[in-house]
Amino acid sequence: MNFFKNLGLLSAAGFAVATLAGVAHANDTIAQLSGTSGATNDINFNGTTLTSIAGGVLVTASGPTGMPASPFANAKFNFGPLNFVAGSANQTVIAGVTLTTANFTTVGQPSPNFSIYDASNNLLLSGNFGGAVLSSASNSSGTLQSIGFNTVTYTGGSFLSYYMTTHTGGPIGTFGVTLSSVTPGFGVTGNNLNAFTSGASGATFDVTTVPEPGEYAGMGAAALSLMGLMGAARFRRRNSGRTPVAAA
Numbered sequence: 001m002n003f004f005k006n007l008g009l010l011s012a013a014g015f016a017v018a019t020l021a022g023v024a025h026a027n028d029t030i031a032q033l034s035g036t037s038g039a040t041n042d043i044n045f046n047g048t049t050l051t052s053i054a055g056g057v058l059v060t061a062s063g064p065t066g067m068p069a070s071p072f073a074n075a076k077f078n079f080g081p082l083n084f085v086a087g088s089a090n091q092t093v094i095a096g097v098t099l100t101t102a103n104f105t106t107v108g109q110p111s112p113n114f115s116i117y118d119a120s121n122n123l124l125l126s127g128n129f130g131g132a133v134l135s136s137a138s139n140s141s142g143t144l145q146s147i148g149f150n151t152v153t154y155t156g157g158s159f160l161s162y163y164m165t166t167h168t169g170g171p172i173g174t175f176g177v178t179l180s181s182v183t184p185g186f187g188v189t190g191n192n193l194n195a196f197t198s199g200a201s202g203a204t205f206d207v208t209t210v211p212e213p214g215e216y217a218g219m220g221a222a223a224l225s226l227m228g229l230m231g232a233a234r235f236r237r238r239n240s241g242r243t244p245v246a247a248a
Contacts, residue, residue, distance in 0.1 A: 030163050031125050031205040033077055035060040040181040042200040050104055051080030057200050061116050061124055063159040072118045079114035082106055082132055089193040100136040100186040102193040112155055125157035136186050145179040175205040
């Protein structure tokens, strides 16, 4: 129960932060990947660099809403390599939930940093990103684990061309990849992340837009929500060690 309670708080905080950041709406999704191979080595981390499997992760790729010929079966998704930021890994246990995070950067690596090709090797989408954050929350009830890629700039491909003809706003955003079958699991030694392999069960690529005037009310509500969560967390920390005083 504590696992889902904590995940609920994390989700609420994430929703508030995302709304404040003006993250793209559902119709601002430029690509989605699904139906991945189910392999356990789609993604590899050797203790230093993180990258997708050689040749790409086999996926079904869907482009922007309304795009002809989408989705594309047997597409290939590639990303990386990314360099692990030394000392950035952290693993803690809170209320029975093991939380693991680690940071990665593309500094010193060639671009583009990611690409999606169809089965005939036609480019669907490519781009660059500044870095990534690995996040995992798990206990005996289940596990949520993903890699969030930030400071994304889309640079080419038919998905981008179609998107730019049907939407407003620049080709920047974020994307996230959901992990599965992490082997041997996430381990941290001296704030460094241990080597692992994993599957990739899906990914969503979004385009960030400037909020319209009517959306600022929602952003205000999100700000209040985030302030409330922060206040509740401070209250719990202040009172966690206190002994209740019996009523007279």
